[in-house]
Amino acid sequence: MSVEKKVFDSAKQAIEKLYSVEILDSQIQIGKTKKDFEGDLTLVVFPLLRISKKGAEQTAEEIGAKMLEDTSIFENFNVVKGFLNFSIKTSVWLSQFNKWLNTSKFGYAKNDTDKTLMVEYSSPNTNKPLHLGHLRNNFLGYSVAEILKANGHNVIKTQIVNDRGIHICKSMLAWKMFGNGETPQSSGLKGDHLIGKYYVAFDKAFKKEVANLIANGMEAKEAEKSTKILAQAQEMLQKWEAEDEEVRALWKTMNGWVYEGFETTYKNMGVDFDALYYESETYLVGKKVVEEGLEKGVFYKKEDNSVWCDLSHEKFDDKLLLRGDGTSVYMTQDIGTALLRYKDYPNLSGLIYTVGNEQNHHFKVLFAILKKLGYDWASGCYHLSYGMVELPEGKMKSREGTVVDADDLMESLTNDAKNAATERGRIEEMSTQEKEELFRTIGMGGLKYFLLKVDPKKKMMFNPQESIELNGNTGPFVQYTYARTQSIINTEPNFSKTINETIILEPIEKEVLKIIAEFPSAIKEAGENYSPALIANFVYELAKSYNSFYQSVSIFKEEDKAKKTFRIALSYQVGNVIKNALSLLGIKAPQQM
RNA sequence: GCCUCCGUAGUUCAAUGGAUAGAACAAGAGUUUCCUAAACUUUAGAUGCAAGUUCGAUUCUUGCCGGAGGCACCA
Numbered sequence: 001m002s003v004e005k006k007v008f009d010s011a012k013q014a015i016e017k018l019y020s021v022e023i024l025d026s027q028i029q030i031g032k033t034k035k036d037f038e039g040d041l042t043l044v045v046f047p048l049l050r051i052s053k054k055g056a057e058q059t060a061e062e063i064g065a066k067m068l069e070d071t072s073i074f075e076n077f078n079v080v081k082g083f084l085n086f087s088i089k090t091s092v093w094l095s096q097f098n099k100w101l102n103t104s105k106f107g108y109a110k111n112d113t114d115k116t117l118m119v120e121y122s123s124p125n126t127n128k129p130l131h132l133g134h135l136r137n138n139f140l141g142y143s144v145a146e147i148l149k150a151n152g153h154n155v156i157k158t159q160i161v162n163d164r165g166i167h168i169c170k171s172m173l174a175w176k177m178f179g180n181g182e183t184p185q186s187s188g189l190k191g192d193h194l195i196g197k198y199y200v201a202f203d204k205a206f207k208k209e210v211a212n213l214i215a216n217g218m219e220a221k222e223a224e225k226s227t228k229i230l231a232q233a234q235e236m237l238q239k240w241e242a243e244d245e246e247v248r249a250l251w252k253t254m255n256g257w258v259y260e261g262f263e264t265t266y267k268n269m270g271v272d273f274d275a276l277y278y279e280s281e282t283y284l285v286g287k288k289v290v291e292e293g294l295e296k297g298v299f300y301k302k303e304d305n306s307v308w309c310d311l312s313h314e315k316f317d318d319k320l321l322l323r324g325d326g327t328s329v330y331m332t333q334d335i336g337t338a339l340l341r342y343k344d345y346p347n348l349s350g351l352i353y354t355v356g357n358e359q360n361h362h363f364k365v366l367f368a369i370l371k372k373l374g375y376d377w378a379s380g381c382y383h384l385s386y387g388m389v390e391l392p393e394g395k396m397k398s399r400e401g402t403v404v405d406a407d408d409l410m411e412s413l414t415n416d417a418k419n420a421a422t423e424r425g426r427i428e429e430m431s432t433q434e435k436e437e438l439f440r441t442i443g444m445g446g447l448k449y450f451l452l453k454v455d456p457k458k459k460m461m462f463n464p465q466e467s468i469e470l471n472g473n474t475g476p477f478v479q480y481t482y483a484r485t486q487s488i489i490n491t492e493p494n495f496s497k498t499i500n501e502t503i504i505l506e507p508i509e510k511e512v513l514k515i516i517a518e519f520p521s522a523i524k525e526a527g528e529n530y531s532p533a534l535i536a537n538f539v540y541e542l543a544k545s546y547n548s549f550y551q552s553v554s555i556f557k558e559e560d561k562a563k564k565t566f567r568i569a570l571s572y573q574v575g576n577v578i579k580n581a582l583s584l585l586g587i588k589a590p591q592q593m
Numbered sequence: 594g595c596c597u598c599c600g601u602a603g604u605u606c607a608a609u610g611g612a613u614a615g616a617a618c619a620a621g622a623g624u625u626u627c628c629u630a631a632a633c634u635u636u637a638g639a640u641g642c643a644a645g646u647u648c649g650a651u652u653c654u655u656g657c658c659g660g661a662g663g664c665a666c667c668a
Binding site for chain 2: 029031034036037042044046049056080081082083125162165166167304306315316317320322323324325327329330333356357358359360361362387388390394395420421423424425426442453454455457458459460461462463466469470471472473474476477479480481483484487488491525533537540541544547548550551552554555556557567571592593
C-alpha cells in the first residue's frame with residue numbers, strides 16, 4: 001500500500017471516529033506538501049468544516065492529533081491555516097523503497113486481459129510525405145498506446161491509410177503528364193517525396209490553368225470548376241472506382257512507392273502498427289452499411305438520389321452519406337472502417353481515434369450516426385483530439401510550402417545531437433555505429449519529448465529558426481540523468497537491494513523518494529487523461545531532483561556503508577523509473593552520453 | 594450568421610477550486626582539486642479586461658476585448 005493511501009485511510013478513520021459520521025472519499029483531499037512548508041503530505045481541512053462545525057485550525061489540530069495517536073507512520077504534524085501537514089517517518093519511506101527495489105515493473109498496473117482497446121493514429125494520405133503535424137500525431141498515439149498497456153490493458157495499434165480519392169488521382173495524373181516515367185530508383189527520391197512532388201505539380205498546373213481562364217474573362221469561381229486538368233483527375237477517379245486496369249495498376253505502383261517511403265519514416269520515428277486498414281477497402285463496407293441503413297429507414301434519400309442522416313435530435317445539421325451519383329464521402333468510409341474493426345475484434349471495449357481537433361465536429365457526428373445505426377459499441381469510441389502544431393507564421397499549409405517535413409526534421413535533430421555530443425559527450429571509446437545510434441537516440445528523444453511534454457489538447461508552437469532546445473526541460477536532459485545513474489551502477493554493480501530502514505536521510509534524498517512514489521499515480525492519470533504530458537512532467541521532476549541530489553551528496557565517498565548502499569540503490573531505482581517513463585513516451589534511455 | 598476551443602513572465606510550457614501561481618529558454622551573479630558541468634546554486638520577471646459565485650478563483654458563471662478552428666455533394 002502506498003504512503004498516500006495509508007494517510008488517506010488514516011484520515012478517513014480519524015474523521016469518522018471524531019465526528020461520528022460517514023464521509024465520502026471525495027471529501028478527503030490529500031496532496032504533496034508545498035515545498036515552503038514543513039511536511040510530506042497535506043490534508044486540506046476546509047471541506048470538513050461543515051462536519052466538524054469548528055474553525056479550520058482547530059479542526060486540523062483535532063484530526064492531526066487523532067491520526068498521530070491511531071497510526072504509527074507519522075513523525076509529527078503541523079497546521080497552517082486549514083492545511084494539515086504530516087511528516088512521515090523516514091523508516092516508512094525506506095520500507096516502501098525496499099519494496100520498489102524488488103518489484104519488477106514498479107508503477108505498472110496488473111494486466112487485466114479482458115480489456116482490449118484499439119488506438120488509431122497516423123492515418124496519412126498517400127499523396128505526400130509526412131510532416132511535423134504527423135509527428136505529433138504519431139508520437140502521441142504511440143505513447144498513449146504504451147501508457148494504456150502500462151495501465152494493464154491490451155492494446156491494438158492501428159491506422160487507416162487514406163489511399164484513394166481525388167487527391168490521390170491528382171498526384172497520379174500529374175505524374176503521367178509531367179513525370180516522364182520517373183521512379184524512386186531513377187530519381188533517387190524517397191517514394192513518398194516523389195509522389196509529393198507531383199501533388200504539388202498538379203496544384204501548380206491547376207492554378208496556371210485557372211489564371212488563364214480568368215485572363216480570358218471567366219469568373220474566378222467558375223474558372224476553378226472548369227479546368228481541364230481537374231476534369232481529367234475526376235475522370236481518373238471514376239475509372240479507379242470502375243476498377244479500370246490501367247488506372248489500378250498505376251495506383252498500385254505509385255502507392256507502393258509511398259508505402260516504401262513511409263516504412264522508412266515510421267522506422268525512424270520508432271512507431272509501429274498491429275493492424276492496418278485501407279480506405280480503398282473500407283469505403284465499400286461503408287457504402288453497404290449506408291444502403292442497409294437506408295432500407296431500415298435510419299437514413300433518407302433526397303430527390304437527387306443523395307443519401308442523408310437526420311441528426312436534428314443531436315442538434316447537428318443533416319449529414320450527407322452518399323452523393324447523388326452514388327459515390328461515398330469521408331464519413332461513409334469512417335463508418336465502414338469502424339464497423340470492420342469491431343467485426344475483426346469483437347471484444348474491443350474501446351476505439352480511440354488520434355486525430356486533430358479540427359475534426360472535433362466530424363467525430364461527434366460519426367459517433368452519433370453509429371449510435372443511430374444501433375451499434376452499442378459506439379459509446380466506446382473516443383476522439384483523442386489534439387491541438388495543431390503552429391509555426392510562427394501560422395498554420396502549416398502543404399500547398400503553400402510552409403510545411404516542416406518529418407524526414408528533414410528528424411535528420412536535422414540527429415545532426416544537432418551529433419554536434420552536441422561530439423562537443424560535450426563521453427563517447428570517445430564508442431564505435432562509429434554506437435555513436436550513430438546514440439545521436440539518433442538523443443535527437444529523437446529531444447524531438448519526441450518536445451512534442452509530448454505539452455498537454456495534447458492544446459495547440460503548440462514550433463519555431464524552426466530556433467530549432468529544438470537540447471538543454472533545460474528536454475528529452476536529452478532526462479536522458480543525461482539516466483546516463484548518470486548508469487554510471488553509478490556500473491561502478492558498483494553488485495550493491496545490496498536491501499536497505500537498512502533506520503538510516504537518516506538528507507532532505508533531498510527524501511524528496512527523491514517522494515517523487516518516485518508518485519510514479520504509479522502518474523501512469524494512472526496519464527492513462528485516464530490520455531496524456532503523455534503527465535508522464536513527461538513527472539519524469540522531468542524526478543530527473544531534476546536526482547540531479548540536485550547528485551550535486552549535493554557524495555555517493556562513493558560516503559563512509560557510512562548503509563548510507564552509501566542506499567544512495568547507489570536510489571540511483572538504480574531512479575534509473576529504472578526514468579527508463580520506464582521514457583519508454584512510455586517512446587524515448588530510449590542511453591547507457592552513456 | 595451559428596457553434597466549439599484558447600488568452601499565464603520577453604518567449605515556450607506547468608498548476609484534481611486550495612497555501613507565497615511552478616519550470617525551461619533568453620538576461621544577471623556564482624559553483625570543477627570530488628561519482629558525467631548536456632549538471633547544480635542564485636537574482637529579477639506573469640494570470641487580457643470587468644463583474645459574479647465561494648472561506649478560497651489561473652481554474653466555475655456572465656459580459657467585453659483578442660486569437661484559432663468548425664458548420665461543405667473537400668479529405
